[in-house]
Amino acid sequence: MMDRREFLRCSAMGAATVAASRLALGKDGVAAAQAAPGAGITSDVVWNKAPCRFCGTGCHVQVGVRGGRVVAVAGDQSADVNKGLLCVKGYHVGLALYGRDRLTKPLLRRNGKLEPIGWDEAIAIIARRAMQSPAGFALYGSGQWTIPEGYAANKLVKAGLGNNQIDPNARLCMASAVTGFLSTYGVDEPAGCYEDLDRCDVLLMWGNNPAEMHPVLFSRVVDRRSKGEQVLLIDLTTRRTRTSAFCQHTLVFKPNTDLAIANGIAHLLVERGTFDRAFVDRFCNFRKRTEPPTLEGQPMSFEEYKTALAEYTPERVEAISGVAAKDIRMLADLFGRRDLRITSLWCMGMNQHTRGTAINDLVHGVHLLSGHFGKPGDAPTSLTGQPSACGTVREVGTLAHGLPGGLVVTNAEHRKEAEHLWNLPAGRINPKPGYHTVDLWKRFSTPKEQGGDIDTIWVMVTNPGQSLPNTNELFDASRKIPGKFLIVSDVYPTATVRAADLVLPSAMWVEKNGMFGNSERRTQQWFKMVEPPGEARDDAWQIIAVARKLHDMGFAGMKDKDGRFLFDIRKDGKGVPVWDYRHYHDVNVDEQLFEEYREFSRFKHKDLAPYREYVKARGLRWPVVEQPDGSWRETRFRFARFDDPYATKDEIQFYHSVTKDDRALLWFHPYEPPPESPDAEYPFWLCTGRVLEHWHTGSLTMRIPQLQRAMPQSYLEMNREDARRLGVGDGEVVILESRRGALELPVWIEGRGAPPAGTVFVPFFDETVMVNRATLEAYDPLSKQPDYKKCAVKIRRKPQGKRGEAR
Numbered sequence: 001m002m003d004r005r006e007f008l009r010c011s012a013m014g015a016a017t018v019a020a021s022r023l024a025l026g027k028d029g030v031a032a033a034q035a036a037p038g039a040g041i042t043s044d045v046v047w048n049k050a051p052c053r054f055c056g057t058g059c060h061v062q063v064g065v066r067g068g069r070v071v072a073v074a075g076d077q078s079a080d081v082n083k084g085l086l087c088v089k090g091y092h093v094g095l096a097l098y099g100r101d102r103l104t105k106p107l108l109r110r111n112g113k114l115e116p117i118g119w120d121e122a123i124a125i126i127a128r129r130a131m132q133s134p135a136g137f138a139l140y141g142s143g144q145w146t147i148p149e150g151y152a153a154n155k156l157v158k159a160g161l162g163n164n165q166i167d168p169n170a171r172l173c174m175a176s177a178v179t180g181f182l183s184t185y186g187v188d189e190p191a192g193c194y195e196d197l198d199r200c201d202v203l204l205m206w207g208n209n210p211a212e213m214h215p216v217l218f219s220r221v222v223d224r225r226s227k228g229e230q231v232l233l234i235d236l237t238t239r240r241t242r243t244s245a246f247c248q249h250t251l252v253f254k255p256n257t258d259l260a261i262a263n264g265i266a267h268l269l270v271e272r273g274t275f276d277r278a279f280v281d282r283f284c285n286f287r288k289r290t291e292p293p294t295l296e297g298q299p300m301s302f303e304e305y306k307t308a309l310a311e312y313t314p315e316r317v318e319a320i321s322g323v324a325a326k327d328i329r330m331l332a333d334l335f336g337r338r339d340l341r342i343t344s345l346w347c348m349g350m351n352q353h354t355r356g357t358a359i360n361d362l363v364h365g366v367h368l369l370s371g372h373f374g375k376p377g378d379a380p381t382s383l384t385g386q387p388s389a390c391g392t393v394r395e396v397g398t399l400a401h402g403l404p405g406g407l408v409v410t411n412a413e414h415r416k417e418a419e420h421l422w423n424l425p426a427g428r429i430n431p432k433p434g435y436h437t438v439d440l441w442k443r444f445s446t447p448k449e450q451g452g453d454i455d456t457i458w459v460m461v462t463n464p465g466q467s468l469p470n471t472n473e474l475f476d477a478s479r480k481i482p483g484k485f486l487i488v489s490d491v492y493p494t495a496t497v498r499a500a501d502l503v504l505p506s507a508m509w510v511e512k513n514g515m516f517g518n519s520e521r522r523t524q525q526w527f528k529m530v531e532p533p534g535e536a537r538d539d540a541w542q543i544i545a546v547a548r549k550l551h552d553m554g555f556a557g558m559k560d561k562d563g564r565f566l567f568d569i570r571k572d573g574k575g576v577p578v579w580d581y582r583h584y585h586d587v588n589v590d591e592q593l594f595e596e597y598r599e600f601s602r603f604k605h606k607d608l609a610p611y612r613e614y615v616k617a618r619g620l621r622w623p624v625v626e627q628p629d630g631s632w633r634e635t636r637f638r639f640a641r642f643d644d645p646y647a648t649k650d651e652i653q654f655y656h657s658v659t660k661d662d663r664a665l666l667w668f669h670p671y672e673p674p675p676e677s678p679d680a681e682y683p684f685w686l687c688t689g690r691v692l693e694h695w696h697t698g699s700l701t702m703r704i705p706q707l708q709r710a711m712p713q714s715y716l717e718m719n720r721e722d723a724r725r726l727g728v729g730d731g732e733v734v735i736l737e738s739r740r741g742a743l744e745l746p747v748w749i750e751g752r753g754a755p756p757a758g759t760v761f762v763p764f765f766d767e768t769v770m771v772n773r774a775t776l777e778a779y780d781p782l783s784k785q786p787d788y789k790k791c792a793v794k795i796r797r798k799p800q801g802k803r804g805e806a807r
């Protein structure tokens, strides 16, 4: 088992506390030693706070600026989340701005080539596309949008265009967690917070790899153990990962069988009577699913629940999942103990799943059934991946059915509230949800005559040409259909940019003001610190400029009911023409948009504080409620009377309960096989995911020399036995092929992770080897989130002398 010293070395977190190794970025983007803030700083470096640009952990960094450039980054000692630590990505985040090929000019495709044009022309082209075919115009956004950007985009679409055609990449990421929270508690996002990790006796990972994906967070637990505290770490996983190396138990299960494992635990708790009867009687209602499934399901008695679980004996669960019956008993023993505090974590293993909502429900259910809920350290906590998937997508509601603050377009009362806050004429908001991500891209990749009714997509802060599943069909196909127009706002020439018709160069991270919301409901703020390169401009400006152009062209939706422009930004009582970029920075647009958005946060008790409070803090966790003395208090543990100001009736109060009786829903869902499984022709399971050094499609991290060198290319991770059987050696290039597409890549035998026999793993960061040509777009019926974690593939040795991708 690895100890903390080794972990820190592996994830380069120790570096943050060693002044000598702090990085300064020279003109060529190469790292050099630099003094720490407060440790003999040269006076010309100005330091300011910002959240890290990368993962949903939400660490804070101190950014050092000199001569208009970010020259150093250090962990922020005063941030609760990371207390000065950073992982290798956070540590190099400043370099993400300085790749040599930043986009600096708007580009339009003419005669097949992307050529520079002016901003006025670019904005006019977008507005014309929307004007010509408002119903066919869509925004495809991101959990990496800042909160004000997402809010502006959502308002443009829901209040202005009126077609609800907006969905984000977070559909590929968090959608099943959302439907899991909604169907269990009636309201989205985790009840617990990171302090659970400081207090738990047992930490159970249900198919995620936090040692690489949430490293600073994971270090909190590893740290406790190095201090001599007893913490039991258990990894439930489909392949051994770096996380497994820190765990006392690694229980490897067959893909998709997590539902059987959760049912196995519940079965034993009920069978042995070790569940928490008092908790269940007071705070839960049993539910089973309907056909078609809904978030409400239908009532089920305890006896029915018990009967449904009866077949999930440890031996049967072993037969389904491959996890030994004794280990299922061990898990049930732990949950059956009242003297322990148990925290569950999960991320993409449970969300990218065609039964994603169901497995989310079941893990909440195990906690509710055993009463491991609502005390510090006792919590089912889904981790978010992107820095603002919670803040911008789930809270701002940038999903096809969402409105800000947890409201939805299908609810007449919600529409009324939103129309009131936006000062819109009654009936402006369309009650019909837009298309979810897979559907949206399918319609964009289908000719109009065949039902492809989306003709323009404006992509912001995401790289769907590489990250969508089954890209041959969902993305590449559109590029061959006349009349389909792709607009992309990005910072580098990605796969999506290269396929675009119109490209907008964006300002990123500390080149603009911003706000993110992390995994533990923490809203964070930062200020612009440096100028963007060339003509790159803020994403929020781009949205407002398009809205204004539409307004000037006479698009009725761009005005409120009093005839005022939807983005009427004011200063000292006077309107500021922020759509004119020369005036964009005359006023803090983020602050204005946030103050407007904040009004929505009351409906679901997700109260946000005024902007100025976030300027002072290293983030605040909602609900943030004003105190009699005028100060603002954050909430760490939701639904628990000892901490949540809205839980007043009982020790625990699920005050947004689906059943309106302050109870949570405790679900039964059966185990079901995945949509595609290995067979004679395609005999391997393919799992895809990430590595520590790289961020998603690699557009940022492959341009950071230190990270690129540490992990320069993609690979196919293979079990030793399989490699021997196929006769392939380490480093040998093979062809991986699914029913949808093929690619070539080198084999890494038991690489960083060790996949069990019959399964292979490929990360998706490398744009020269796009694994999403092979992945499957099948999705969960409720969340519409696709499953990137399993499909069937075959692997062939490559005939000698051939190079390049197979297709």
Ligand SMILES: Nc1nc2c(c(=O)[nH]1)N[C@H]1C(S)=C(S)[C@@H](COP(=O)(O)OP(=O)(O)OC[C@H]3O[C@@H](n4cnc5c(=O)[nH]c(N)nc54)[C@H](O)[C@@H]3O)O[C@H]1N2
Binding pocket: 055, 056, 089, 173, 206, 207, 208, 209, 210, 212, 213, 214, 236, 237, 238, 239, 241, 254, 255, 256, 257, 258, 346, 347, 348, 349, 350, 353, 384, 385, 386, 687, 688, 689, 690, 691, 692, 693, 694, 695, 696, 789, 790
């Ligand atoms: N370094 C780095 N960190 C990141 C990111 C990054 O790109 N790079 N991205 C961020 C984002 S947006 C996200 S969403 C997160 C993702 O964070 P994770 O979910 O932790 O990472 P992945 O590599 O996507 O998924 C790996 C896990 O999927 C599990 N798995 C596979 N099949 C199944 C199954 O059938 N059931 C279950 N229960 N588990 C299964 C495996 O056990 C494995 O542990 O990482 C965030 N952090």
Ligand SMILES: Nc1nc2c(c(=O)[nH]1)N[C@H]1C(S)=C(S)[C@@H](COP(=O)(O)OP(=O)(O)OC[C@H]3O[C@@H](n4cnc5c(=O)[nH]c(N)nc54)[C@H](O)[C@@H]3O)O[C@H]1N2
Binding pocket: 142, 144, 169, 170, 172, 173, 174, 348, 352, 385, 386, 460, 461, 462, 463, 464, 466, 467, 468, 469, 489, 490, 491, 492, 494, 506, 507, 508, 509, 539, 688, 689, 690, 695, 696, 697, 698, 699, 700, 764, 771, 772, 775, 788
């Ligand atoms: N095979 C496989 N595919 C997956 C997954 C998987 O596990 N396996 N996971 C899925 C998940 S969970 C996720 S979250 C997605 C992530 O997929 P994407 O969102 O497509 O990946 P990123 O590389 O983060 O793309 C962000 C883009 O924004 C650009 N950018 C950075 N900053 C800014 C900015 O300020 N403004 C603008 N306009 N652009 C900016 C970057 O250059 C980059 O091109 O991938 C999904 N795809």
Ligand code: SF4
Binding pocket: 052, 053, 054, 055, 056, 057, 058, 059, 082, 085, 086, 087, 088, 089, 090, 091, 213, 214, 215, 216, 217
């Ligand atoms: S753990 Fe996540 S937020 Fe923290 S430094 Fe690393 S990438 Fe950034």
Ligand SMILES: [Mo]
Binding pocket: 172, 173, 174, 385, 386
């Ligand atoms: Mo994600």
